[in-house]
Amino acid sequence: MIYSICDFYVEFTPKYSRLKDRSEKYIAKDQSVKPELSLEIFDEEISSYAEKYSADKDLAEYVLAGAKFYDEIIMKGAFFLHSSALCVDGYGFAFTGPCGAGKSTHASLWRKYFGSKVISINDDKPAIKIYKDTVFICGTPFSGKHDINSNVLVPLCGICILEQAKENSIIRLTASEAIGVIMSQTINPDKADKMSKLFELLDETLTKIPVYKLRCNTSFEAVELSYKTMKQAICQ
Numbered sequence: 001m002i003y004s005i006c007d008f009y010v011e012f013t014p015k016y017s018r019l020k021d022r023s024e025k026y027i028a029k030d031q032s033v034k035p036e037l038s039l040e041i042f043d044e045e046i047s048s049y050a051e052k053y054s055a056d057k058d059l060a061e062y063v064l065a066g067a068k069f070y071d072e073i074i075m076k077g078a079f080f081l082h083s084s085a086l087c088v089d090g091y092g093f094a095f096t097g098p099c100g101a102g103k104s105t106h107a108s109l110w111r112k113y114f115g116s117k118v119i120s121i122n123d124d125k126p127a128i129k130i131y132k133d134t135v136f137i138c139g140t141p142f143s144g145k146h147d148i149n150s151n152v153l154v155p156l157c158g159i160c161i162l163e164q165a166k167e168n169s170i171i172r173l174t175a176s177e178a179i180g181v182i183m184s185q186t187i188n189p190d191k192a193d194k195m196s197k198l199f200e201l202l203d204e205t206l207t208k209i210p211v212y213k214l215r216c217n218t219s220f221e222a223v224e225l226s227y228k229t230m231k232q233a234i235c236q
Contacts, residue, residue: 002035004028005069006078006127006138007153011035012065015046016058019065022141025151036076039068066125066142070187074194078129078138079201082185083159085121085137086110092121092137092154093230094128095214096185097162105218106162106226113223123148128156128205135209158210158230165215168222170229175203178211 003010003026014020041064049060070080083096084107093110095103104123111118121137124144129136138153161173161181182202189195212229216222 002028002031002033003141004151005140006073006129006136007131008037008073008076008078009033009035010037010039010069012039012041014061014065015041015043016061018058018062019141022062022143022147022149026141037069037072039065039072041065041068062142066140067187069140069142071189071194073127073129074189074197074201077131077201078127079186079198080125080140080142081128081137081159081182082125084123085126085139087119087121087150087152087154088114088117088227090154091231092156093227094126094137094156094159095162095226096159097181098184100164102162102164102216102218106214106216106222109218109220109223110227113220119150119152120148121150121152121154128201129153130201130204135205156209158212160212160214160226160230163213163215164217166217168214168216168219168225170212170214170216170225173211173213175206175211178206182206182211 003023005026041061045064046057046060050057083094084103085094086107095106121139122143123146125142127138127140135156136153137156139149139151143149214226
């Protein structure tokens with residue numbers, strides 16, 4: 001089966017329901033197209049992962065497919081960012097930070113505030129893709145525990161690093177201030193050439209896309225502050 005994920009044509013054949021069901025919305029309309037990527041997931045790999053992590057084979061296949069996809073897209077100009085990503089009026093906004101920072105909570109506030117105007121790109125592992133000098137953010141089938149994702153690719157407006165607080169505030173970070181957190185929220189490849197490519201992609205992303213520190217509570221005021229600040233920067 002050929003899938004279209006982040007505008008890459010990807011070939012793989014799911015054996016179990018989780019990968020099959022979550023990938024369904026990414027099935028390419030033209031199945032005769034030549035795939036750019038091919039993900040081979042062997043039975044031995046699935047069994048080994050399932051045994052090592054006390055997981056069922058359904059979950060093992062899903063996790064392995066995500067890891068193989070990520071490993072392939074690095075050299076093609078894309079990388080995962082552990083974040084909750086949303087689209088409003090054709091532009092993408094990403095919220096990242098360590099576990100417990102409130103990414104999904106803030107994203108859910110956006111969905112309530114904007115209603116039908118908002119599209120959930122991915123609530124766990126969207127991909128950032130650089131193509132023809134533009135930084136995009138796109139949905140993938142790999143969205144953690146919850147199947148919250150859409151098959152969309154839109155220009156990225158900004159990234160917010162979240163921190164819970166009683167009062168809302170936002171400041172723009174320099175690239176050197178942001179890089180540590182961004183690095184901790186992506187996956188570091190185990191091969192030198194891919195790690196070098198990741199550094200290139202991160203450098204270009206942080207050069208072109210503003211990153212903010214958003215200290216926020218669970219109010220619509222926090223949504224308004226983050227949305228207006230990020231959109232005004234580059235997405236007018």
